[in-house]
Amino acid sequence: MAKTPRLVLYIYLTFAFCVIYTDAATPSNFTYVCDPARYAQLGLDIKSLPFCDKKLSYEVRARDFVRQLTLYEKVRQLGNRAYGVPRLGVPEYQWWSEALHGLSNVGPGTFFDNSIPHATSYPTPILTTASFNKSLWNTIGKAVSTEARALHNLGHAGLTFWSPTINVARDPRWGRIIETPGEDPFVVGTYAANYVRGLQDVEGTESNTYDDLNSRPLKVSACCKHFTAYDVDNWKGIERYSFDARVTEQDLVETFNRPFQMCVQDGDVSSVMCSYNRVNGIPACANHKLLKETIRQDWNLHGYIVSDCDSVEVMIKDHKWLNVDNETAVSYTLQAGMDLDCGGYYTDYVENAVKLGKVGEGDVDKSLQYLYVVLMxxxxxxxQPQYNSLGINDVCTRAHIELAGEAAREGIVLLKNDNGVLPLATKKNEILAVVGPHANASDAMIGNYAFDPRNKGSPCRYRSPLNGFSSYGSVNYTAGCSSVKCSDGNMIGEAVDAARTADATIIVAGIDLSIEAEGLDRLDILLPGKQTDLINQVADAAKGPVVLVIMSAGGVDISFAKSNPKIHAILWAGYPGAEGGQAIADVVFGKYNPGGRLPLTWYQADYVDKIPLTSLQLRPDDSKGYPGRTYKFFDGPTVFPYGYGLSYTKFNYALKAAPSKLPTKLSKFQHCRDLPYKNGTIKPSCPAVLIDDLRCNKKFKLNIEVKNAGNRDGDEVVLVYSQPPLGIIGTHIKQLIKFQRVSVAAGKSKLVDFAINICQGLGIVDSNGNTVLPSGSHTIIVGNRQIVHSIQLTYR
Structure with missing residues (x-):
């Protein structure tokens, strides 16, 4: 969201600015720019306009359109509100829409009213990621884009959606973890590629069928954001609008940039958004190396680069970067490769910047060509005739609502289950105490980037935890706290009384957007207020088993509950979406066997005292007493580790096939590179080779048998890590290189086959940001060390 009144005004004036290319609000009347009948009605000769000639490529057509514009007309297309060119029959367009986990009216390009009041709301990405189910991520993207096309046909949405958020969640205090796919850059990038392909791909036109990806049609256009090293919002008065992210090239390549590279190269995303912050002194949106060299040239983006909203204004007024004036600022960002301004600075100042000679009109033309190729x-x-029939009946369908529920069920993580107390048995006349500040949650379950409360719109329906548990028995409900901040204990007694007489007690606690949100970072990672008192007192008084459910994005130190024998089970439910309450109840009562895994490390509370949020380094620094960040670099005690999750059944692993040696012959053009080793380590004669010098087309197979040794059908997430040869200084402890979720019936087995690219699976990033393949004994670790296997890589 933007910080200035200009962009806030855009949201309030949705009807004025949300201009869609339709002539009426019914699918049957859907039209498009180059409709001959439309041009006839406008009194214009379509045959005189090469940009409407379908025999020409999109690039040629876009170039023709741009070259027919005056400079004034050009700059009026460079903001999120593109004003159109009436004399050429090209109407306005609003670029800014959001679809993080379902359609949203946060951006002015999508709106709801009495005719279309709802859209399907899926769990927030942090919980969906916990499923570790790539096909689920893709399927949700497809469902969201279908609803987007339906709303577009009805005049309620554009087709350009600035989603998903794919920043790595390196610290539990960051307020926007709710939007992210977690802390592992490989998982974040895999999520991005799959969700983006779900949004963008037109069936039968996947990227491998096109030589020129700029000619590939799009269902909708996605945008991976916010590039790069962005994960400080507002911490102890330090705001994203003025924050300078000081980050090494090693951490940029290895962690912060990797998801974006995967989004561009594997997902073929059609847009990337640059972030508010500076990166090593230079605003991200004015950074030529990051935008033009990295995204555009190195990764070969087929699309456009857009600013986070009002980033140019932020650069001038908050960063005060180089104390530049408005015209100089827009010239820097245009030349750096920022094509579209979410805001009004390009519209207001680029024309004068060109006239003053600060930027060439050719730079304007190039950006416009990228933009209009995407629109084409x-x-x-x-x-797109195949989508013309989509309408109101394709929004909030039964299948989409069930998909939202399934996503929540697959993501929920079982953290504790003493003596197999879960699943609870359904008994006649059973009384359930459902207590806690989230026990009757509705809006809290859908998190942010859903439905702006200032505008109309809501999910198809809500299923709160209270609704969900009421389907399994008689419920005695009391909140115990007036809000998640739980500032006083006046209501705790009511919850205690409910637990004393209940056959089972479910406590639904956690945090919400008043604690962690865009623009709001946390200072601690504890439950707020008197929630801990509420939980302990209820557990102490309860007659029957006690189940604690935590809603949060970032981890919470609940060591007290983990160690309390009177709290028999713990579930993490993230922010589970509009169907989340039913999903939680289905897991508790065993209608669904949980298989989710934590996509974040849950640290102990004192972690936040050891390192400031503003330090972006990932590796530990003993001289400062800094611990490492994420499971890749942190080896201290945790409440729950990355990838943790229990099931109602038991899975056993067996390694069926894996190589023990990977000999590699080098040519005279492939040279050995040195690596630093700890004292006492025997250094190989050829420590490593630069991956850019290797062909990297060699793969090795890893075959794992997964056996369900229990008496319940269930899903298992197989996590495969690699560990570099011992003794190399400054590398990761381990890194996730493959994962797969598999369903295995009770008593049955499944063989999971992985084909692992040697460079991607065993490569490391050195201190200079070079990706190299080290020789030596690499270790493959499956799960929580259920399988440990060594592979010797040698050069000769």
Whole structure:
């Protein structure tokens, strides 16, 4: 969201600015720019306009359109509100829409009213990621884009969605973890690629069928954000608008940039958004190396680069970078490769910047060509007939609502289950005490980037925890706290009384957007207020088994509950979406066997005292007493580790096939590179080779048998890590290189086959940011060390 009144005004004036290429609010009347009948009505000769000639490539057509514009007309297309060119029959377009976990009216490009009041709301990405189910991520993207097309046909949405958020969640205090796919850059990038392909891909036109990806049609256009090293919002008065992210090239390549590279190269995303912060002194949106060299040239983006909203204004007024004026600022960002301004600075100042000689008109033309190629790929100029029939009946469908529930069930993580107390048995006349500040949650379950409370719109329906548990028995409900901040204990007694007489007690606690949110970082990682008192007192008084459910994005130190024998089971439910309450109840009562895994490390509370949020380094620094960050670099005690999650059944692993040696012959053009080793370590004669010098087309197979040794069907997430040869200084402890979720019936087995690219699976990033493949004994670790296997890589 933007910070200035200009962009806030855009949200309030949705109806004025949300201009969609339709002539009426019914699918049957859907039209497009280059409709001959439309041009006839406008009194314009379509044959005189090459940009409407379908025999030409999109790039040629976009270039023709741009070259027909005056400079004034050009700059009026460079903001999120593109004003159109009436004399050429090209209407306005609003670029800014959001679809983080379902359609949202946060951006002015999508709106709801009495005719279309709802859209399907899925769990927030942090919980969906916990499923570790790539096909689920893709399926949700497809469902969201179908609803987007339906709303577009009805005049309620554009086709460009600035989602997903794919910043790595390196610290539990960051307020926007709710939007992210967690702390592992490989998982974040895999999520990005799959969700983006779900949003963008038109069936039968996947990228491998096109030589020129700029000609590939799009269902909708996605945008991976916020590039890069962005994960400080507002911590102890330090705001994202003025924060300078000081980060090494090693950490940029290895952690912060990797998901974006995967989003561009594996997901073929059509847009990337640059972030508010500076990166090593230079605003991200004015950083030529990051935008033009890295995204555009090295990764070969097929699309456009957009600013976070009002980033140019932030650069001038908050960063005060180089004390530049408005015209100089827009010239820097345009030349750096920022094509579209979410805001009004390009619209207001680029024309004068060109006239003053600060930026060339050719730079303007190039950005406009990127933008209009994307609009043409979306069918805005030529139509996408296969989607014309979509309408109100394709929004909030039964299948979409069930998918939202399934996503929540797959993501929920079982953290504790003493003596197999879960699943609870359904008994006649059983009384359930459902207590806690989230026990009757609705809006809290859907998190942010869903439905702006200032505008109309809501999920298809809500299923709160109270609703969900009421389907399994008689419920005695009391909140115990007036809000998650639980500032006083006046209501705790009511919850204690309810637990004393209940056959089972479910406590639904945690945090919400008043604690962690965009613009709001946490200072601690404890439950707020008197929630701990509420939980302990209820557990102490309870007659029957006690189940604690935590809603949060970032981890919470609940060591007290983990060690309390009177709290028999713990579930983490993230922010589970509009169907989340039913999903939680289904897991508790065994209708669904949980298989989710934590996508974040849950640290102990004193972690936040050891390192400031503003330190972006990942590796530990003994001289400062800094611990490492994420499971890749932190080896201290945790409440729950990354990838942790229990099941109602038991799975056993057996390694069926894996190589023990990987000999590699080097040519005269492939040279050995040195690596630093700890004292006492025997250094190989050829420590490593630069991956750019290797062909990297060699793969090795890893075959794992997963056996369900219990008496319940269930899902298992197989996590495969690699560990570099011992003794190399400054590398990771281990890194996730493959994962797969598999369903295995009770008593049955499944063989999971992995084909692992040697460079991707065993490579490391050295201190200079070079990706190298080290020789020596690499270790493959499956799960929580259920399988440990060594592979000797040698060069000769």
């Amino acid at each position: 790929r979306l069918g805005i100029f030529d139509g």
